[in-house]
Amino acid sequence: MSGPARPAVALVGVHGYGRRHVDRLLARREGGEIDLVAVADPVPPDGALEGVQRFSDLTDLLAAHEPDVVVVSTPLHTHADLAGTALRAGAHVLVEKPATADLPSFEALLALAGETGRWCQVGFQSLGSAAVQHVRDRVAGGRIGTVTGYAAAGCWVRTHSYYARAPWAGRRRLDGRVVADGALTNPLAHAVATVLAVAGSQRLEDVRAVETDLFHVNDIEADDTSTARIALADGLDVLVAVTLAAAEPGEPSVTVTGTGGSITLFYTLDTVVEEVPGRPPRVTRHERVDLLDDLLDAVRTDRRPRSPLQDAGGFARVQDAVVSGPEPRAVPGEFWVRHDLPGGDVHRQLPGVEEAVHEAVTRRRTFTELGLDWARAAHR
Ligand SMILES: NC(=O)c1ccc[n+]([C@@H]2O[C@H](COP(=O)([O-])OP(=O)(O)OC[C@H]3O[C@@H](n4cnc5c(N)ncnc54)[C@H](O)[C@@H]3O)[C@@H](O)[C@H]2O)c1
Numbered sequence: 001m002s003g004p005a006r007p008a009v010a011l012v013g014v015h016g017y018g019r020r021h022v023d024r025l026l027a028r029r030e031g032g033e034i035d036l037v038a039v040a041d042p043v044p045p046d047g048a049l050e051g052v053q054r055f056s057d058l059t060d061l062l063a064a065h066e067p068d069v070v071v072v073s074t075p076l077h078t079h080a081d082l083a084g085t086a087l088r089a090g091a092h093v094l095v096e097k098p099a100t101a102d103l104p105s106f107e108a109l110l111a112l113a114g115e116t117g118r119w120c121q122v123g124f125q126s127l128g129s130a131a132v133q134h135v136r137d138r139v140a141g142g143r144i145g146t147v148t149g150y151a152a153a154g155c156w157v158r159t160h161s162y163y164a165r166a167p168w169a170g171r172r173r174l175d176g177r178v179v180a181d182g183a184l185t186n187p188l189a190h191a192v193a194t195v196l197a198v199a200g201s202q203r204l205e206d207v208r209a210v211e212t213d214l215f216h217v218n219d220i221e222a223d224d225t226s227t228a229r230i231a232l233a234d235g236l237d238v239l240v241a242v243t244l245a246a247a248e249p250g251e252p253s254v255t256v257t258g259t260g261g262s263i264t265l266f267y268t269l270d271t272v273v274e275e276v277p278g279r280p281p282r283v284t285r286h287e288r289v290d291l292l293d294d295l296l297d298a299v300r301t302d303r304r305p306r307s308p309l310q311d312a313g314g315f316a317r318v319q320d321a322v323v324s325g326p327e328p329r330a331v332p333g334e335f336w337v338r339h340d341l342p343g344g345d346v347h348r349q350l351p352g353v354e355e356a357v358h359e360a361v362t363r364r365r366t367f368t369e370l371g372l373d374w375a376r377a378a379h380r
Pocket of ligand 1: 013014016018042043057058073074075078096097098123166186
């Protein structure tokens with residue numbers, strides 16, 4: 001045992017997705033597993049946190065408390081500073097995904113985690129699933145022959161209200177800082193992180209090159225309909241195709257293709273489908289560990305957690321390519337359809353984008369390489 005029996009935990013960012021962390025932390029406090037010592041947010045919390053000391057920023061919180069673990073759930077371009085501050089104060093960190101908004105911040109945070117000897121766990125919750133290791137074991141066991149490539153696909157819907165909720169939403173940069181809130185790097189970031197995990201290519205040095213092909217259907221600066229080809233150091237590549245302008249949300253997936261079949265992980269469901277010609281598909285479901293519980297256990301038992309910062313290096317390379325590569329291109333209005341939703345919200349749908357995503361990952365082509373009408377028009 002190298003950590004306290006009832007660790008002191010603090011939370012930074014209590015609204016938005018932070019609300020989920022509030023619920024999890026209150027449940028663990030109720031169960032006697034942690035002490036929730038304080039929260040930090042410039043916007044006051046609501047009634048659920050009555051009795052928990054509140055600060056408007058993390059520095060003030062750390063002047064008054066010495067938490068064992070700090071959970072950071074704030075806008076993504078604030079993560080590097082806040083996680084760094086918590087590490088320097090001697091805390092282990094669970095930082096929401098993406099860990100940082102740009103590669104220099106990632107490298108600095110990685111160095112700091114090394115210097116302080118503290119864990120910085122990144123909140124890619126799909127990496128808490130035993131399904132990832134299952135896929136790797138099946139592939140290593142030769143179930144689909146020799147691997148020929150990896151793919152990730154995701155078709156989700158994000159409406160106007162999603163982008164209107166915060167000033168950083170849908171931005172590539174804000175006030176001179178990189179934000180990188182596009183489909184590949186934020187809403188569907190798990191697709192990228194999970195396919196790199198399945199490929200065993202999570203570290204900075206595992207990704208050799210990244211080609212991006214970015215579009216937006218919504219009136220945003222960042223991408224919402226994108227493909228990327230990721231060249232791995234082992235010579236294989238990953239094709240990622242995603243959209244936030246689908247007709248309706250579908251289940252995102254990552255696939256390993258081999259000479260003798262394929263294995264697909266539906267990473268929000270922890271479900272794996274193995275397909276080998278001549279045999280019925282083999283479907284398995286797997287346990288998932290919450291990444292805060294995993295971090296607390298890792299600290300207590302002195303082991304490596306499931307999603308440490310070093311394993312977000314491959315993702316950081318993809319993120320860097322997205323922000324430093326060509327700007328996303330606007331898909332002209334004649335190709336998408338506007339749906340007015342109750343309450344004044346608006347959904348922009350790109351008809352046929354689901355088929356385009358499917359084509360991209362099966363033919364291993366970017367949207368531009370597929371010669372799609374809307375992609376060609378966006379290039380004009
Ligand atoms: N793991 C997932 O599935 C998942 C899902 C959604 C969002 N997220 C991530 O959660 C994070 C937060 O997203 P969001 O949509 O809730 O953002 P948000 O803009 O709604 O902000 C969250 C909270 O952070 C607070 N905040 C802002 N700056 C702060 C600071 N310097 N110190 C303390 N508090 C501060 C805000 O007041 C707000 O309460 C992002 O990194 C996002 O990518 C993860």
